[in-house]
Amino acid sequence: MEKKQFQAESQRLLELMVNAIYSQKEVFLRELISNASDAIDKMYYKALTDDSISFNADEFYIKISRDEDNRTLTIADTGIGMTKEELETNLGTIAESGSLNFKNANEIEDGHDIIGQFGVGFYSAFMVAKKVTVETKAHGSNEAYRWVSDGVDGYTIEPAEKTETGTVLTIELKDNTEDEDYDNFLNEDTLRTIIKKYSDFIRYPIKLDVTVQQKKEDAAEGEEEMIDTIEEQTINNMIPIWKKDKNDLSEEDYHNFYTEKRYGFDTPLRYMHVNVEGTIRYDAILYVPGSVPFDFYSKEYEKGLELYSSGVLIMEKCPDLLPDYFSFIKGMVDSEDLSLNISREMLQHDRQLRAIAKNVKNKVRNELKSMLKNDRENYEKFFEQFGPQLKYGVYQDFGQNKDDLQDLLLFYSSKEEKLVTLAEYLERMPEDQPYIYYATGESVDRIAKLPQTERVADKGYEILFLTEQVDEFAIKMMMSYGEKEFRNVASGDLGLDDEEETEEDKEQAEENKELFAVMQEELGDKVKGVRTSKRLKSHPVCLTAEGEISIEMEKTLAMMPE
Numbered sequence: 001m002e003k004k005q006f007q008a009e010s011q012r013l014l015e016l017m018v019n020a021i022y023s024q025k026e027v028f029l030r031e032l033i034s035n036a037s038d039a040i041d042k043m044y045y046k047a048l049t050d051d052s053i054s055f056n057a058d059e060f061y062i063k064i065s066r067d068e069d070n071r072t073l074t075i076a077d078t079g080i081g082m083t084k085e086e087l088e089t090n091l092g093t094i095a096e097s098g099s100l101n102f103k104n105a106n107e108i109e110d111g112h113d114i115i116g117q118f119g120v121g122f123y124s125a126f127m128v129a130k131k132v133t134v135e136t137k138a139h140g141s142n143e144a145y146r147w148v149s150d151g152v153d154g155y156t157i158e159p160a161e162k163t164e165t166g167t168v169l170t171i172e173l174k175d176n177t178e179d180e181d182y183d184n185f186l187n188e189d190t191l192r193t194i195i196k197k198y199s200d201f202i203r204y205p206i207k208l209d210v211t212v213q214q215k216k217e218d219a220a221e222g223e224e225e226m227i228d229t230i231e232e233q234t235i236n237n238m239i240p241i242w243k244k245d246k247n248d249l250s251e252e253d254y255h256n257f258y259t260e261k262r263y264g265f266d267t268p269l270r271y272m273h274v275n276v277e278g279t280i281r282y283d284a285i286l287y288v289p290g291s292v293p294f295d296f297y298s299k300e301y302e303k304g305l306e307l308y309s310s311g312v313l314i315m316e317k318c319p320d321l322l323p324d325y326f327s328f329i330k331g332m333v334d335s336e337d338l339s340l341n342i343s344r345e346m347l348q349h350d351r352q353l354r355a356i357a358k359n360v361k362n363k364v365r366n367e368l369k370s371m372l373k374n375d376r377e378n379y380e381k382f383f384e385q386f387g388p389q390l391k392y393g394v395y396q397d398f399g400q401n402k403d404d405l406q407d408l409l410l411f412y413s414s415k416e417e418k419l420v421t422l423a424e425y426l427e428r429m430p431e432d433q434p435y436i437y438y439a440t441g442e443s444v445d446r447i448a449k450l451p452q453t454e455r456v457a458d459k460g461y462e463i464l465f466l467t468e469q470v471d472e473f474a475i476k477m478m479m480s481y482g483e484k485e486f487r488n489v490a491s492g493d494l495g496l497d498d499e500e501e502t503e504e505d506k507e508q509a510e511e512n513k514e515l516f517a518v519m520q521e522e523l524g525d526k527v528k529g530v531r532t533s534k535r536l537k538s539h540p541v542c543l544t545a546e547g548e549i550s551i552e553m554e555k556t557l558a559m560m561p562e
């Protein structure tokens with residue numbers, strides 16, 4: 001039997017990949033199951049075009065078996081198998097993807113179910129294996145072959161005995177080390193968990209022998225004696241909810257998925273089922289949570305969506321899919337255009353992913369907009385929880401997101417005595433009103449008592465009451481809305497027509513010059529100056545800010561760490 005070397009590049013690539021691409025060893029199973037699924041898909045495609053092949057769904061499955069004594073794990077499929085030549089090219093050359101070639105050769109435009117295309121997944125087996133054996137018989141062939149490799153020294157190919165078409169891959173696990181307990185991959189529960197986690201939506205049954213407790217048949221009367229028996233079970237769900245027709249799904253189905261996936265323990269306020277076709281393709285199920293996740297405002301909170309590639313999980317929390325201001329959104333994205341074995345770093349620069357992220361952002365924004373328009377009550381509930389995040393978004397990145405977010409903001413209105421949008425404010429605004437007025441303070445009640453608000457309110461103008469620190473930062477960043485500038489009622493110039501200094505004012509100032517000088521001296525550094533003001537009606541005195549930074553904002557800035 002002749003021993004062949006992996007191509008030189010392949011050997012180095014193999015080491016590189018095993019250590020670099022995959023952050024967790026357990027993904028080897030995901031890769032091998034995906035290959036098995038691809039092999040079955042190829043039979044399916046063949047059957048579509050070749051009448052002599054019947055595709056009987058029952059005959060196609062993936063079986064995972066374990067042998068604890070010999071420390072081997074087997075992944076068997078009833079797929080298309082490989083010829084000797086295919087074994088050579090597909091498993092002997094890293095970065096050779098038989099699956100990609102198959103898609104091209106068969107002109108499968110969107111060979112959308114076939115997962116493989118990069119030709120590296122198979123080698124992930126060597127993360128856990130000291131030896132891999134592949135026994136395979138190609139569809140339409142009478143010969144079977146055995147491919148064996150220890151990963152480092154190349155591989156051998158020899159004839160084998162195998163009656164059925166398909167592939168059986170056997171992994172001889174590495175010896176346990178201090179850091180890694182490879183035996184864990186022989187554990188029934190571990191295997192079940194890994195299969196569920198990554199391969200739940202593989203279209204073909206993934207079977208595993210599992211131990212079930214059964215009542216012993218010949219147990220004596222009244223006795224409940226249990227014995228362990230082995231039963232073959234299908235572990236995966238097969239059809240993901242996001243591939244199902246929206247019309248066949250109820251709110252309950254979406255809520256169940258939310259709970260099952262542990263996106264949260266609450267009931268989501270809103271869900272979105274997105275199917276996008278065209279230059280970018282993806283499916284997504286997204287949720288607005290019903291309540292703020294307990295760690296949301298802490299450093300521990302990680303934003304992100306689950307990311308799938310053709311139904312196979314590639315990342316549990318992909319942060320690149322959501323802008324920070326939508327970090328509360330939960331859910332998943334599945335795209336055929338992403339590769340399985342892609343590293344986190346590569347993913348960040350992936351053009352497809354960025355296009356998807358942009359699309360997701362727009363979908364979420366539009367959904368919130370429509371919620372604001374059609375379901376105000378729930379929107380206000382939402383805003384109470386996550387509004388600060390949106391305002392933060394306006395303020396972040398130097399106002400780049402302003403256009404995306406400004407119409408989603410709500411502020412308390414002095415006039416309406418409830419939350420209003422900026423558009424609503426503008427609509428009500430008298431023509432001669434020069435600015436959008438706002439006042440800042442700790443609470444609505446306290447702002448209402450501010451002497452500075454009096455004159456603007458007296459004019460009949462509406463004032464937005466900003467009670468949160470981030471409010472004013474957001475307003476400052478926006479500068480204007482619908483061509484109207486924002487103006488703090490406490491600022492020097494309110495743009496009111498009766499503001500010009502009259503002779504009378506000058507006289508008054510002159511008359512009280514000495515008094516003001518004494519007051520100024522008493523107050524020292526605390527004030528810049530003391531002067532007469534027209535903004536006061538029922539209050540004797542008030543503080544105003546010079547320039548554009550309000551007193552509230554100064555307080556906040558003073559509190560910030562340097």
Ligand code: ADP
Nearest residue numbers: 035039090097098099116117118119120121122
């Ligand atoms: P990819 O799946 O990205 O193409 P892999 O390294 O995972 O790359 O696999 C390389 C190739 O080996 C596949 O494209 C396929 O042609 C072949 N192959 C792997 N596993 C099987 C299998 N179980 N049955 C048939 N062919 C397989």
Ligand code: MG
Nearest residue numbers: 035116121122
């Ligand atoms: Mg693969």
